[in-house]
Amino acid sequence: MAVFDTNRDTTTHIDCLKANDATTIIRYYNRDGTPKVIKKREADAILAAGLSLMIAHQRGGRDPNEYSPDTGKADASHCRDYGGSVIGQPSDSAIYFAVDFDISKPDINAHVIPFFEAINEAMSRSDGRPTYRIGVYGSGLTCKTLLDSGLVKLTWLSQSTGFRGTPEFNASRRWNLLQLLPKSLCGISVDPNIVNPDKPDFGQFGAGGRLPITDSTDRLVRRFRVIARDGLRLRSGPGLEFDILGLLPFGTVVTAVRREGEWTFVDLQGDGAVDGAAFSALLSPLD
Numbered sequence: 621m622a623v624f625d626t627n628r629d630t631t632t633h634i635d636c637l638k639a640n641d642a643t644t645i646i647r648y649y650n651r652d653g654t655p656k657v658i659k660k661r662e663a664d665a666i667l668a669a670g671l672s673l674m675i676a677h678q679r680g681g682r683d684p685n686e687y688s689p690d691t692g693k694a695d696a697s698h699c700r701d702y703g704g705s706v707i708g709q710p711s712d713s714a715i716y717f718a719v720d721f722d723i724s725k726p727d728i729n730a731h732v733i734p735f736f737e738a739i740n741e742a743m744s745r746s747d748g749r750p751t752y753r754i755g756v757y758g759s760g761l762t763c764k765t766l767l768d769s770g771l772v773k774l775t776w777l778s779q780s781t782g783f784r785g786t787p788e789f790n791a792s793r794r795w796n797l798l799q800l801l802p803k804s805l806c807g808i809s810v811d812p813n814i815v816n817p818d819k820p821d822f823g824q825f826g827a828g829g830r831l832p833i834t835d836s837t838d839r840l841v842r843r844f845r846v847i848a849r850d851g852l853r854l855r856s857g858p859g860l861e862f863d864i865l866g867l868l869p870f871g872t873v874v875t876a877v878r879r880e881g882e883w884t885f886v887d888l889q890g891d892g893a894v895d896g897a898a899f900s901a902l903l904s905p906l907d
Contacts, residue, residue: 714823
């Protein structure tokens with residue numbers, strides 16, 4: 621697995637990146653519409669090539685005063701609008717919000733925590749727009765503080781090893797992604813990233829809104845066995861509020877089509893059609 625982030629349009633470089641073992645491309649949103657923002661044409665090209673896409677949001681990001689409840693609310697709202705309406709990014713994939721400098725603990729407490737509190741509030745509104753898992757890109761101190769506070773689910777550790785708390789957070793293995801130093805590849809500058817093998821789901825998404833479903837060895841897993849001894853209810857959607865379509869007996873083998881939150885949409889016939897949603901924790905991957 622090779623994961624590259626870049627602030628350049630990759631449309632004309634995708635074949636070369638794939639030839640260099642790329643599996644995921646990380647690109648950007650921001651509400652300023654700067655040239656680093658991914659456009660629909662590029663997103664479609666990445667997904668059509670069989671690659672996954674991951675999204676980071678970054679505006680400026682080197683002044684603590686840029687982080688406030690107002691900017692957090694505005695940034696999260698923009699991501700939901702742009703991701704859902706323009707890019708087609710599916711719910712339950714992730715957006716990492718960047719804090720790309722060596723920020724101090726007092727400034728994290730005064731500025732960054734209120735910023736992420738507002739992101740969480742804006743992201744959780746039930747208003748028909750997609751909701752995304754929240755991640756952070758930044759120093760070890762930033763990642764640890766926000767992860768410990770429960771304000772983020774995912775962390776992407778900056779390549780800047782001299783930042784506060786970065787060596788310690790790196791050693792803790794709590795990160796999802798670890799950024800390496802940039803290099804030139806396929807005619808553009810890219811940053812390679814290491815995926816934590818214990819956390820292979822880092823919020824990436826693929827074509828058709830499908831999220832990669834992986835086991836602890838980072839293999840793509842599509843066939844699962846029901847492990848609920850009394851059977852597993854198959855529902856019409858991803859939640860207890862959806863109608864029960866039937867009961868899958870213990871040992872039933874299903875094919876995963878896509879995942880949404882804690883639920884897996886499954887195919888019972890092996891023909892690619894969705895037959896319903898099942899609670900993921902009661903499905904065990906087949907070898």
